[in-house]
Amino acid sequence: MALGAIAAAAAAGLFWFGKGLPGLMSELRHPIAAYHPVSWAQGPATAPTGQRPPNIVLILADDLGYNDISLNGGGIAGGLVKTPNIDSIAHDGVSFATAYAANATCSPSRAALMTGRYPTRFGFEFTAVPGSFAWAVSHGERHSPVPVIYHGELNNNLIDYPEMGVPRTEITIAQLLKGQGYHTIHLGKWHLGEADDLAPHARGFDESLGFRAGGSKYLHQRDPNVVNAKLPWDPIDGYLWPNLPYAVQFNNGQRFEPNEHMTDYLTDNAIAAIHANRNRPFFMYLAYNAPHTPLQATKADYDALPMIGDHKTRVYAAMIRQLDRRVGDVLAELKREGLDQNTLVIFTSDNGGAWYDGIPDLNKPFRGWKATFFEGGIRVPLMMRWPGHIQPGTTSTTRAIHMDLFATMAAVAGAPLPRDRIVDGVDVLAGILPGRAPSARSGPLFWRSGDYRAVRDGDWKLQVDGRRQKVWLYNLATDPTEQHELSAAEPAQVARLKAELDAQNKGMAKPLWPGLIEAPVRIDVPLNAPWKAGQDYVYWTN
Numbered sequence: 326m327a328l329g330a331i332a333a334a335a336a337a338g339l340f341w342f343g344k345g346l347p348g349l350m351s352e353l354r355h356p357i358a359a360y361h362p363v364s365w366a367q368g369p370a371t372a373p374t375g376q377r378p379p380n381i382v383l384i385l386a387d388d389l390g391y392n393d394i395s396l397n398g399g400g401i402a403g404g405l406v407k408t409p410n411i412d413s414i415a416h417d418g419v420s421f422a423t424a425y426a427a428n429a430t431c432s433p434s435r436a437a438l439m440t441g442r443y444p445t446r447f448g449f450e451f452t453a454v455p456g457s458f459a460w461a462v463s464h465g466e467r468h469s470p471v472p473v474i475y476h477g478e479l480n481n482n483l484i485d486y487p488e489m490g491v492p493r494t495e496i497t498i499a500q501l502l503k504g505q506g507y508h509t510i511h512l513g514k515w516h517l518g519e520a521d522d523l524a525p526h527a528r529g530f531d532e533s534l535g536f537r538a539g540g541s542k543y544l545h546q547r548d549p550n551v552v553n554a555k556l557p558w559d560p561i562d563g564y565l566w567p568n569l570p571y572a573v574q575f576n577n578g579q580r581f582e583p584n585e586h587m588t589d590y591l592t593d594n595a596i597a598a599i600h601a602n603r604n605r606p607f608f609m610y611l612a613y614n615a616p617h618t619p620l621q622a623t624k625a626d627y628d629a630l631p632m633i634g635d636h637k638t639r640v641y642a643a644m645i646r647q648l649d650r651r652v653g654d655v656l657a658e659l660k661r662e663g664l665d666q667n668t669l670v671i672f673t674s675d676n677g678g679a680w681y682d683g684i685p686d687l688n689k690p691f692r693g694w695k696a697t698f699f700e701g702g703i704r705v706p707l708m709m710r711w712p713g714h715i716q717p718g719t720t721s722t723t724r725a726i727h728m729d730l731f732a733t734m735a736a737v738a739g740a741p742l743p744r745d746r747i748v749d750g751v752d753v754l755a756g757i758l759p760g761r762a763p764s765a766r767s768g769p770l771f772w773r774s775g776d777y778r779a780v781r782d783g784d785w786k787l788q789v790d791g792r793r794q795k796v797w798l799y800n801l802a803t804d805p806t807e808q809h810e811l812s813a814a815e816p817a818q819v820a821r822l823k824a825e826l827d828a829q830n831k832g833m834a835k836p837l838w839p840g841l842i843e844a845p846v847r848i849d850v851p852l853n854a855p856w857k858a859g860q861d862y863v864y865w866t867n
Contacts, residue, residue: 357572358581363534365598368508368605378505378606379711380668381734382659384652385438385610387431387514387617388695390678390687391704393645396420399689401642402633408645410653411706414672418710419719419757426676427727428772429695429702430867431539431617432516434675434727439497439517439528441731441742441750445773448837451867453489453516453539456480458564459841459867465560470856474792474843474864484838490518491528492837496743498731499529502608505740510598511535513591513612526576530610534575534594541614542571543587543621551586552627554620554640558853559681565619586623588615588644592651596658603662608734611655616644618682623647638684669711669737671730677702680846683853690806696846696865698772698779698788699797699807711737714758721757724781726770729753736761769822771829775840775866780826787812787822792843792864798822840866 392399394408396415427437428444432452436444444450463475491497499509511525511533518524518537525533544551546566556562572580573590583590595611622643629646633639652672659665678687678701680694693699707725709715728750735742736752756763769782776791784802789795798812798819812819845862847854 351568352570355580357570358579360582360584363575363594363597365510365594365601366508366532368602368607370604372604377667378507378738380602380607380609380659380664381502381507381737382609382611382655382668382670383730383734384655384670384672385435385513385612386648386672386674387612387614388676388679388682389616389645389674389706391691391701391706392686392689393616393678394649394706396706396708401645401684401687402630402638403686405632406630406642406646408649410649410656411672411708413653413656414670414710415708417712417717418670418708418715419721419754421707421721421723421725421753423722424673424705424707424725425727425770426674426703426705428774429676429698429865430774431514431675433774435515435517435612436491437749438675438727438730439491439499440495441498441728441735441748442495442746443728443749443771443833445833446747446749447492447495448834449491450774450836451838451840453486453518453838454867455486456483456841461564462560463842463844465563468558468856469845471845471862473845476839476841476843479839479841483841485520487519488523489838490520490523493522496746497529498734499525499608499610501529501731501735501740501743502738503529503531505738506606507738508532508602508605508607510602510607510609511612512595512598512609514539514541514614515612521577524577532576532598535573535591535612536570536614537574538569540565540569540617540619541573541587542569542619543615544585545571546619546621550624552622552624552640552643554622554637556618556620556637556681556683556853558683559618561681562618569619586621586647588613588647588651589623592654595655599655599658599662599664603664606738608738613648615648616641618679620644620682635684637682641682641684666713669709669714669734671707671709671734673707673727673730674705675727677704681852683851685851692807693848694846694851696844696867697848697863698777699848699863700801700805703772703779709754711758715754716757719757721753723753723756723763724766724770725753726750732764769825769829771826773830773833775843777863777866778826778830780822780829782822782825785818785822787819787826788863789823789826790863792866796823842867 428434433444436449626643688701691700693701732750751764
């Protein structure tokens with residue numbers, strides 16, 4: 326073998342070993358114990374007399390595309406996989422026709438959901454990732470003619486990854502509801518700080534079972550009951566497989582292995598927690614990591630979809646099938662315990678479907694993906710059911726955003742909003758629930774990730790990519806899927822909306838940690854599609 330080839334092979338070996346090193350070091354520092362069952366704190370043995378506050382169950386999917394559910398006539402794999410249980414939340418209650426994530430990636434979106442505030446108000450601008458992740462992703466193999474920009478100079482004084490979280494001065498919805506006498510429960514993904522005093526059990530949750538990081542394996546990749554789909558074109562996927570553990574943590578205890586696929590494990594424990602708390606008011610935040618990568622389906626769900634020929638799409642679709650079934654099991658448990666009429670159930674996703682999955686049409690009919698502020702990256706399903714309170718089959722035209730869930734849940738629980746800070750959300754059930762006047766949203770909605778920013782004011786929406794010095798302007802009343810760019814024809818609207826962006830930015834905080842990567846994300850095709858001349862893209866900072 327030539328010396329050059331040997332050197333290249335050695336460098337590649339060191340690169341891939343380095344990519345897996347963070348996971349290895351994590352397991353050495355925080356060993357993973359064998360499976361053991363969890364004992365949920367038991368509420369009163371008998372139901373209280375008189376009226377009690379409603380329970381609240383918030384179900385959050387991870388990277389669920391707008392077109393992944395069948396509510397609006399779509400569904401994964403051209404509609405081959407239906408989601409009747411998720412859809413039933415809307416059929417039995419209300420669906421919000423225009424609902425937005427507060428950010429186009431997981432971590433800041435969740436920060437907004439938990440606090441009711443723009444995450445940029447308290448410096449949570451970028452998704453929390455280790456410096457090793459940023460380096461590995463920016464140095465992975467790529468076939469793009471557009472460069473990934475890695476800011477290695479900012480990696481030197483980076484705060485410790487476990488400290489990348491919601492500041493301790495922020496008030497979470499769990500803290501607010503706990504003050505109203507609710508027993509508060511978290512299951513699944515957190516991604517809002519891994520340090521002990523930033524973890525769920527320290528931020529208002531009485532009990533927490535899940536993982537503090539931004540992801541987890543669903544099963545061991547060699548489990549006989551799993552079917553994996555690896556994405557060789559995606560450097561993120563290449564980092565996740567060697568580094569993500571298959572483990573959960575109960576409160577501040579040692580990490581341990583679950584005993585089944587993560588979606589099943591979280592659901593079975595949610596059902597157990599509902600039973601344990603059937604006689605007292607509870608708030609449950611059930612944060613599934615499905616269908617986020619790594620793509621891992623149960624063999625049974627995969628085998629049930631032989632009509633889907635593409636392997637990765639079939640695995641992804643099997644994960645959606647499983648997620649829908651298990652959401653149905655949670656709803657059935659509420660009914661079995663006699664809690665159905667006194668429980669508000671909310672379902673949404675943290676952002677749009679991901680471009681790196683390599684599956685077209687995840688966000689159809691919208692353009693864009695996770696990590697873009699096109700509608701496909703930030704438009705999410707949002708539905709709520711509360712039998713006897715919300716009229717079945719309601720469609721709300723209220724423009725909603727994730728911050729609104731904080732104010733909405735607080736209002737349902739009778740908890741006053743904090744008065745010592747700006748709360749950006751409004752109660753979106755006001756005007757839907759009997760006897761409650763509508764809450765008026767004043768002003769536009771904003772999104773920001775570094776020099777890439779967006780604003781929607783009324784029907785006009787502007788995106789600004791500072792790296793490329795490019796803008797996109799759309800009138801969503803006449804062009805809801807952003808097909809006809811109007812900046813050249815409407816310079817006055819561009820100037821007006823840019824002024825709104827500038828004014829809003831002045832009130833935001835400096836990021837708590839920097840964005841280390843600026844990566845091109847094409848708007849209309851997934852990551853595995855060949856680059857072609859004329860394909861438009863944004864630079865996403867994280």
